[in-house]
Amino acid sequence: MRTLYHFPLSGPSRKVRIALREKELDFDLVLEKPWERRAEFIALNPAGEVPVLVEPHGTVLADGQAICEFLEEVYPQRPLLPRDAPARAEVRRLVGWFDGKFGREVTDALVGEKMLKRMTRRDTPNSALIRLGLTAIRQHLDYIGELAERRRWLGGDEFSLADISAAAHLSTVDYIGDVPWSDFEPAKDWYARIKSRPSFRPILADHVPGAPPPAHYADLDF
Amino acid sequence: MRTLYHFPLSGPSRKVRIALREKELDFDLVLEKPWERRAEFIALNPAGEVPVLVEPHGTVLADGQAICEFLEEVYPQRPLLPRDAPARAEVRRLVGWFDGKFGREVTDALVGEKMLKRMTRRDTPNSALIRLGLTAIRQHLDYIGELAERRRWLGGDEFSLADISAAAHLSTVDYIGDVPWSDFEPAKDWYARIKSRPSFRPILADHVPGAPPPAHYADLDF
Structure with a gap:
């Protein structure tokens, strides 16, 4: 059997979970707390x-992206990248945007400071960083909305790794209730389409002990 | 003509410069200072x-990696990724390691704090972060050495994007003189092989006004 070592609030973990389900590949999930630095892991x-x-x-x-590229090469059914090179580059540009820029500016600043620091008990949350994250997420939601109004999906005509990367990261921030959806209708409409995909259902069922998500998190009509 | 907008001390910029030269593709360089946020850029x-x-x-x-994947797809001559999927995944794992982990733990902490903050005049260097970077680079040099002793190149038998990503980032830290080469012979031997490649020569000729590199930076016998 295929086994995925993951952590529920890790964007890259969610990305691979969604990609595996989009390709209808079965797998067992193993919960890993990376900060415990388990020798076998x-x-x-x-x-x-x-x-x-x-x-x-x-x-x-x-590595989340290395795994997704592998899945795309080995299991070409239900492709997650377009066929021609410039379109693939556009999807990968957005993958880099969400895994890199969004991860640094938003996920690390919000999920990292508010949740992971609490769970790992290593440090106190940095409130200046949290404020920066709350400002940055608004710019990212604007950009997501702009892309979603211009195209069917974020990376082009087809659902792709761009949507998966964006939704994977954004969903961890939504889990802690920090996405100001009501101010960003086009981004919200796109995310509603993501939420209704079968591949996304297990993400919406995630539940971190001691830190339940807000009510709207799993709601398809949020 | 092909045009690359770059900044000399940006690891991802160096990565694309090296990849283009490995594939013997001509290009013009345009110096871009991203912090100026030029509208045309x-x-x-x-x-x-x-x-x-x-x-x-x-x-x-x-996006540095999206560009390299595009180059690999469109200009397959002198491949920078191996042929079979698991070997490609191994190279991409290391690309993720150097662009992500090394970038956060080392490049941002050293080049970011010591050079970019000075150039952008936005903030004062964070000495705690610099200390963390100086510790982290030793672990990364150990890992590079371990890979280089086990394989011909970092990602496997062939020179690949793994070597390019590692060398691109490491060379920016070497430019500010913060790589403790003498304690890490195997990593140094690998880097000496990188330095002697024609694709790397323009990197060694880089010169940031007001901040010259140390003498060993461009020396093939360092």
């Missing part, structure tokens, strides 16, 4: 980061 | 980040 991925995917025949894969 | 890349590549027929590409 470090042996799988010396970076000590989730996600890690172990394929049925034992191939070990790490 | 933001129009090319709303993320406001270097590198941006404009192809001869006008296709605009942004």
Whole structure:
């Protein structure tokens, strides 16, 4: 069986969970708390980061985007990248945007400071960083809305890794109730379409012990 | 003509410069200071980040890794990724390691704090972060050495995007003299091989006005 080592509030973990379901590939989930630095896990991925995917025949894969590119190459059914090179580059540009820029400016500042620091008990939340995150997310929601109004999906005509990366990160921020949806209708409409996809349902059922999500989190009509 | 908007001390810019030269593709360099947020540049890349590549027929590409994947797809000569999927995933895992983990833990902490903050005059360097960066780089050099002793190149038997990503980031730290080479012989031997590649020569000739590199920076026998 295929095994995915993940952590529920990790954007890259969610990205791989969604990609696997879009491709209708079965897998077992193993909850990994990367900050515990479990020796068996470090042996799988010396970076000590989730996600890690172990394929049925034992191939070990790490790094969210590297795993998604692998899945796309090995399981070409239900493609998550367009066919021609400029369109693929556009999707990958947005993947870089959400995994990189959004991750640094928003996810790290909000989910990182408010939740992960509490869970790992390593440090106190940095309120200046949280304020920056709350400002930055508004710019990102504007940009998502702008893309969603111009195209069927964020990266082009087809649903792609651009949508998956954006939704994976955004959903972790939504889990802590920090997405100001009501001010950003076009982004909200796009996210409503994402929420209704079967691949996204397990994400909406996530539940971190001691930190339940707000009521609207799993609601398709939020 | 092909045009690359870059900044000399940006790891992702260097990565694309090296990849273009490995593939023997001609290009013009345009120096871009991303913090100036030039309107014409933001129009090319709303993320406001270097590198941006404009192809001869006008296709605009942004994000270092998205650009490298595009180059690999469109110009398959002198491949920078192996052929089979697990080997490609291994190279991309390391690309993620250097663009992500190394970038956050080392490049941002050292080049970001010591050089970019000074150039942009936005803030004073954070000495606690610099100390963390100086500790982290030692772990990364250990890991590079471990890979280089086990394989011909970092990602496997062939020179690949893993080597390019690692060398691109590391070379920016070397430019400010913060790589403790003498304690890390295997990593140093690998970097010496990188330095002798023709694709790397323009990187070694980089010169930031007012901040010259240390003497060993361009020396092949350092």
